[in-house]
Amino acid sequence: MDGAAIDRFEASRGRLASLAYRLLGSAADAEDVVQDTFLRWQAVDRARVEVPEAWLTKVLTHLCLDRLRSARARHERAAGSWLPEPLLEGDPMLGPADTFEQRESVSLAVLTLLERLSPVERAVYVLREAFSYSHAEIAGILEITESASQQHVHRARIRVAAERRRGAADPVSARRVVEEFLAAATSGRIERLVALLTEDVTAVSDGAGLGKRLLRYETRERVASFVRAGFRPTSAKRRLAGGSPAIHIAAVNGSPAVLAVVDDRVVGAVMFEVSDGRVASLCGMAAADRLVRLNEVWRRHEPGTPVISAW
Template sequence: MTPHDFLAVEFEGHRPRLKAVAYRMLGSLAEAEDAVQESWLRLARSDADEIDNLGGWLTTVVGRVCLDMLRTRKARHEEPMADRLPDPVVSLEDAADPEQQALLADSVGLALLVVMDSLSPAERLAFVLHDMFGLPFVQIGLIVNRTPVAAKKLASRARQRVRGAVPSADSDRADQRRVVDAFLAAARGGDFDGLLAILDPDVVLRADAGVLAGGLKAIRGAAAVAGQLGTFQRMATIAVTHPALVNGNAGLVNTIDDELFSVMSFTVADGRIAAIDILSDPGRLNGLDLADPTG
């Protein structure tokens, strides 16, 4: 095995964690993959013998690449992520592969990623790398060209904006699934009172059908969301529904004539649905790496 081949094998061992970092930074699976690939190119061009801690070096590089991508996104104002749902990570079985497990770890739900899109690039990097991956502020400061104290303040500001904006999901997936099953039963039965009973008073429904359909739309409040019962009932009637894990939380995958129609993510907090995120953009659904739910 050549030194280059050995380095490639080592890099592959770090890939799941690197993609998990990049996904949390970018909210886009395709961009996360691009960031990871860029980190490999930079590693291949470097003197690997001079790297004492390969994992730390790669995490730093991916962080810098993602920071540049976020800043470019902000500067161009091209298809801002705030106008679309982040890409969902969907597993139709509890046994996900190692890369999916890394992406799903800590239940980084779509609702949290939506809020994170409102952070500045530097705030998001500090929050993700410190609060989610435990990197020290000394290392984070080097990435954002700030002192460790300034990097700590970035993470603190991000934490304050995130805290309270996103309810903490119930940790028991069986409990989550029972609530989602109750939602589905109420939808199929046209049971308004049953639906209202499982919605948090401040529930938010976000639906992304794609740019051509008007982009991301949000409805807030239990009464307003329950008012969509007719739509839920029609979908529950014409679609075949499959239980799934979406970003680590209980969700649903809906198909029509064996074609993927939508992915639904539920944030269940204190036994009630606090957020529903629905992706039905055909172009983005076609890009999901999702096994046949009927298989």
């Protein structure tokens, strides 16, 4: 392959990776699909490719659809073990964030909701909302009619909006709520914790990957008890983490998160959704395979002073 062809692909790599991540919810899978797209770019008769960007987008999107339809993906969703892979602020795979729709499309809440759409609905929604493709362009990418594209995005918007009734908090206010929440959680003030939760709060945890299914909690009291237990330091947790973590507050997928860090390695993350000054949902991850990409970016990141230097 000549250098010009490689340069043309590399110029599209970031956009392709961001598209694949939104479609698959996994940075590792997104990287695999981008590489598969590159291999097809190597093999194609490029003299017959009129618009390389459109060709690459179409190939990558169909590779993502194949993955979403695969037996493995269906099994993971059915088994209740799937969570989006978290990405730290500054990760180029998060892609465009100029509009509300672009920022919303990469939030953990929306990535989780997109799992409930059909693969084609998910693709149309992401191409339209996050990348502003026209229905004519989407029709060409997915080999459907413009009318079908319009119908798919209409249904997807309705389904996402039905679940996303919360008002978005600005980053400064959201961080302030999380700081107060962390102070209550680490001090054991259960009543204050409950007061900082919305009436319909939910929490999910991967249980550090020790079980096959995710742990789910509802009601303010149960979530507060789960949080207090999770933030209570014990010698067993320190052994599991490999030391006494420093606690940082960072932005993950556009939302505030609490990160536990040992020797410059993130060993646990809790992501928050804040609405109207209270915590509406929490998502805890500590399985190492879910934090690989986040750790890669963290090691290149200037973390600043931890809010708790030794937990």
